[in-house]
Amino acid sequence: MDKAKLQELDNQYIAHVYSREDVAVATGKGAVCHSADGKRYIDFSSGIGVNSLGFCDPEWTRAVSRQAGVLQHTSNLYYTEPCALLAEKLVARTGLKKVFFGNSGAEANEGAIKAARKYSFDKYGAGRHEIITLLNSFHGRTMAALSATGQEDFHEFFHPFSEGFKYVAANETDALLNAAGDKTCALMIEMIQGEGGVVPLTRDFVRAAAKMCAERDILLIVDEVQTGAGRTGKFFAYEHFGVNPDLVTAAKGLGGGLPIGAVLFGEKCENAFGAGDHGSTFGGNPVVCAGGLVVMDRIDEAFLRGVREKSEYMTGRLKLMKNVVRISGMGLMLGIEIEGKTAHEALRYCVENGLLILSAKDKIRLLPPLVISREEIDEGLEILEQAIAG
Secondary structure (H helix, E strand, C coil), X not given: CCHHHHHHHHHHHCCCCCCCCCCCEXXXXXXXXXXXXXXXXXXXXXXXXXXXXXXXXXXXXXXXXHHHCCCCCCCCCCCCHHHHHHHHHHHHHHCCCEEEEECCHHHHHHHHHHHHHHHHHHHHCCCCCEEEEEECCCCCCCHHHHHXXXXXXXXXXXXXXXXXXXXXXXXXXXXXXXXXXXXXXXEEECCEECCCCCEECCHHHHHHHHHHHHHHCCEEEEECCCCCCCCCCCCCHHHHCCCCCCEEEECHHHXXXXXXXXXXXXXXXXXXXXXXXXXXXXXXXXHHHHHHHHHHHHCCHHHHHHHHHHHHHHHHHHHCCCCEEEEEEECCEXXXXXXXXXXXXXXXXXXXXXXXXXXXXXXXXXXXCCCCCHHHHHHHHHHHHHHHHC
């Protein structure tokens, strides 16, 4: 189908909730894709952090294709091997104890919110249900996840929002300590606020938050939806900070391109859910988990070292570019503050000239596939440099 016809059908039949760029992606391989009209693009977005192994990785493709031909789905009333194996690998990798699988980051965060409140209810009774999150955070677009999101712009139109959330400024330890009280059951944080502008938390703040949670029996929930699965140069970003969360949520890159969400439970709350307390029709789907197993096997220490090296190389080149004011983030999750033009103006130039990038607040956001080559990085950065300086 040509691009014009595709855009016509999309505009006529798809709900208008996305502000799409003038690109119709048709095929892809690694860090390169082609549009329906044949235009070639270097991808610095990876489907907003989803395509951790790039487009159509051969090993990943074989695994999901093979599984689709064996068993594509069955009820969670029965056992399936890919689901069990992926949970085993996640537990072995993290030291956490149990896994619940869903379909998205928002769904994973909803599960973690429920688990925290269930843990607190079982131990302390009703009333201890409040969850503290950070201003400028983003946790998803379902109602509880949206309520947990600490951005006023998202708290419009859909009233009433879910109650029981309190917000404090990131990296302000005293404000956090003062906000936690007798009703607090959990603290939910992103180690890097992705949609909030690629803003990392400080080590001192994270360590103080973890200490407070341990002392007051407040569960520490770390949202790794965008930062997980190797994105920051560690398997999970919290590893950079030397803390041990009670609940971790993951999604995006964990599936390598298929819908997945996961809640990982630490020892304290591993039995918070009993039969019937939570569920997901498609959670743990065999085909999705087959793809996740390939992702898990690929992201070993050598792979992560490569992510860190690519990050150092990209950051070094970005620092030399005209009109770059500041760079934030970790690994291959980078935010670029620029002057002279807006992030959206730079984004539009990049799209027109064969590079797919993202924005977050007033910054350019880069989330390239973790497998991107040095040559592809160079090609993309040349376009980006022109976009920023022009």
